[in-house]
Amino acid sequence: MTGAATAALPLPPAPDTPQAPAQRLPGDLVVWLLVLLELLTFGMLFVAFAGARLRDPALFAAGQATLDLNSGALNTVLLVSASACAARALHAVRASHSRAGARWLLAALAFGLGFLGVKSLEYVHKWQEGLDVAENTFAMLYVGLTGFHFLHAAVGCLLFALLWAPTRRGAYGPGNCHALETVTVFWHMVDLLWMVLFPLVYVLR
Amino acid sequence: MTARRINVIWAVLLLATALTWWLGESGSATRAELASAAIVLGLSALKGALIVLDYMELRHAPALWRRLLLGWLAAVVLLLLAASAWHAR
Numbered sequence: 001m002t003g004a005a006t007a008a009l010p011l012p013p014a015p016d017t018p019q020a021p022a023q024r025l026p027g028d029l030v031v032w033l034l035v036l037l038e039l040l041t042f043g044m045l046f047v048a049f050a051g052a053r054l055r056d057p058a059l060f061a062a063g064q065a066t067l068d069l070n071s072g073a074l075n076t077v078l079l080v081s082a083s084a085c086a087a088r089a090l091h092a093v094r095a096s097h098s099r100a101g102a103r104w105l106l107a108a109l110a111f112g113l114g115f116l117g118v119k120s121l122e123y124v125h126k127w128q129e130g131l132d133v134a135e136n137t138f139a140m141l142y143v144g145l146t147g148f149h150f151l152h153a154a155v156g157c158l159l160f161a162l163l164w165a166p167t168r169r170g171a172y173g174p175g176n177c178h179a180l181e182t183v184t185v186f187w188h189m190v191d192l193l194w195m196v197l198f199p200l201v202y203v204l205r
Numbered sequence: 206m207t208a209r210r211i212n213v214i215w216a217v218l219l220l221a222t223a224l225t226w227w228l229g230e231s232g233s234a235t236r237a238e239l240a241s242a243a244i245v246l247g248l249s250a251l252k253g254a255l256i257v258l259d260y261m262e263l264r265h266a267p268a269l270w271r272r273l274l275l276g277w278l279a280a281v282v283l284l285l286l287a288a289s290a291w292h293a294r
Binding site: 024025032051054077091 | 218222226228248274277281284292
């Protein structure tokens, strides 16, 4: 084979091996592009919420007074714990402890589902109280912002669920946990967004 | 990233959440005090930074991504702080 012939062959993709600590983006690049997109989208929603509040403080004060701070704080605890468990799952898999990794992943899923449950209860209460999403700017932004976030959290839970069986089977290991890294990055984004959403909607008046 | 470090960050995140909850509970955020809003948003920034740097592992990633995400966090927190300042004026 001549050098020119081999040079024309497409190279196989480089294996996902950890490089030197200084320069490695975990997971698929596509998820990072998605993260950027979502951060920008939610960023605009956050600013819209704060801006609308400035324009009608009384409306927002009234609306926020109907929100349950404790439920919001509990949800923060649940999301943060899900992130911690996801990080522990990845750490375990990288250390070749797939069974433990799967258990941590299940814990992350449990916390994530807990978040969805608490949030759903909140929506049910709001609906029973007669919250009308089209009624005013507060209702629209509250439902839009938290609802959009809810969808992302639900997707995150689905991803955890999908990866649980392969993780338990030992499909991932050190240098081969691209899918797991990708999913945990997505989840950490969900958590990151809530770190701003919770104070903005539930605390700051 | 060790298991211990993950746990320590978990504890810090929970503590920061408790602090934020307490500030909300105490009503100081409702009185629209700017200092309270600054502390609450500061805690958000801290929690966000820990998630970005350690959980998302951007501490050891190409600088571009670290700067993009931390830059987003700083911009959002500052904008919200400005909104609180405007409201409190």
